[in-house]
């Protein structure tokens with residue numbers, strides 16, 4: 001059975017048995033190389049679910065929303081029972097949300113599916129120098145792409161991997177209730193290069209310069225935050241008015257403040273899914289900086305988020321052996 | 332001069348001449364992202380793009396602008412943006428969008444001094460679309476890849492040269508002012524080129540009736556369903572050429588405050604939150620309904636037109652593929668009786 005059929009059958013069964021109220025998965029998108037998050041509540045509708053190389057969104061972003069009822073309801077409904085289809089990155093985010101008490105474990109059915117790395121339409125546009133991808137057809141790792149001029153090009157799927165997927169080493173969820181297909185083992189990244197490492201190696205002053213210049217493109221829509229499963233705060237610090245932490249955005253300093261604030265909140269929590277970068281409407285490369293956080297969590301605290309439910313997040317515990325170099329010797 | 336052409340080889344010289352009299356703005360590309368900015372020379376212009384990533388509205392409603400400053404004793408109005416400007420190479424949908432914004436910022440009830448000054452001082456030299464994207468749907472909203480609404484001068488890329496047509500008196504004066512760069516007649520070619528372009532549009536919706544259909548749908552339970560995947564990121568509004576909501580906020584200065592106007596968006600969580608703590612639109616479904624109702628029901632009731640020009644930016648950029656064309660299609664396809672129940 002194909003993974004897609006298996007997903008449909010599993011979802012249908014869970015709904016029919018009344019084990020869950022809702023299945024969060026992917027449906028066919030309206031644009032080439034896009035699948036769209038979808039919410040299935042009736043077993044009859046499972047045919048809408050698809051599984052292909054374009055299921056890029058991190059579906060964990062919806063969990064805290066599912067468990068946050070309308071704040072003005074006098075009698076909020078009981079929390080729903082939710083099944084969620086997870087790749088490696090979604091799965092790691094779900095673990096983080098459970099640990100941070102944003103999604104009750106007992107209400108979740110985590111369905112782990114195998115991921116070969118997802119393909120990104122924006123990467124395809126860049127690789128082909130195209131304005132628009134009109135159609136994409138994948139056969140055995142080769143993707144035939146039609147651009148807006150009608151030109152067809154066949155590209156190795158590796159070249160079209162979403163940036164986060166090129167670097168991913170945990171392509172299967174570590175915590176789950178059901179599996180579909182054969183989950184890939186932890187492995188070397190699929191197609192890394194050293195662009196992020198190059199940033200990490202720079203002296204602090206150069207890092208700061210690169211950060212400021214990249215961030216200066218930002219229009220402060222905060223879509224990066226909205227797309228991030230970790231950014232579930234009921235009111236983000238950037239939106240608070242009493243007190244008002246942020247300036248209006250008229251000065252670069254305001255933008256820097258927002259990004260430093262958000263980045264610090266991600267330390268030891270970011271699973272490097274790339275959702276923030278892909279949501280950005282103006283192409284700010286946030287991943288360089290989140291990558292650094294991930295590397296820091298690994299190197300300073302030997303911690304990789306989202307792999308088990310017990311290990312405490314590094315910034316919530318003090319251990320006598322904790323690294324202090326970043327304070328005493330930041331270079 | 333009202334209808335002529337300019338050899339592309341002359342573009343650099345033309346820009347230099349125009350720059351002596353005007354601030355020149357145009358589309359610039361950076362790693363596939365096209366935005367409007369000051370243009371110093373022809374090689375900065377990205378004129379082969381299909382549509383810009385961010386709309387040209389930011390030249391009229393900047394992301395942030397100072398309205399006035401209070402220095403501790405006096406209120407000082409920010410000087411009006413009086414400089415003369417030319418925007419080169421924006422698309423017809425963005426020009427049409429400005430005529431819709433006029434209905435809010437330059438109408439009987441309100442004349443926003445900053446907006447009105449910028450509009451009055453800016454010549455719009457638009458570039459017609461010969462290669463609409465599959466996500467463009469201007470024709471469904473009453474626009475056209477060769478549309479002239481809001482345009483002063485329309486250009487069409489003919490390969491070696493730009494055809495140029497004056498649409499308004501301001502456009503005519505502009506072409507006359509730089510007459511030495513234009514020569515010959517292009518008459519006759521326009522209709523044919525326009526027809527070829529509109530023939531490439533793929534969306535067959537007709538949105539004229541959406542407003543009526545929406546009349547009975549405010550309380551409908553569809554809103555929860557259709558907005559379920561929306562993450563409230565506001566990308567759709569920030570890129571939209573007709574979304575204009577703004578926020579007024581105080582920035583502290585050494586001695587007082589600056590009143591800043593900045594973009595806002597009805598999809599944001601805090602958008603409708605009252606000082607009392609009450610929020611009339613506390614959930615995504617209510618916020619999303621507001622967005623659609625404003626564009627396709629309230630706006631047409633107030634100004635006669637949908638507040639969407641079909642540029643397709645929201646379609647392309649929504650991170651969860653919430654496609655407004657699909658939604659509008661579904662609303663139109665629903666039986667009218669169901670809509671008014």
Ligand code: SF4
Pocket residue numbers: 217218219220221222223224225276279280281282283284286
């Ligand atoms: S999504 Fe992009 S533009 Fe919006 S706040 Fe984040 S970095 Fe800035």
Ligand code: SF4
Pocket residue numbers: 225230231232233235236237238261262265
């Ligand atoms: S940036 Fe920080 S405060 Fe804002 S939502 Fe994310 S975690 Fe919360």
Ligand code: SF4
Pocket residue numbers: 560561562563564565566567568598648649650651652653
């Ligand atoms: S861009 Fe999409 S997800 Fe973001 S607010 Fe608009 S509709 Fe919602």
Ligand code: SF4
Pocket residue numbers: 567570571572573574626638639640641642643644645646655
């Ligand atoms: S609603 Fe979408 S298509 Fe319509 S004008 Fe705005 S961004 Fe363009």
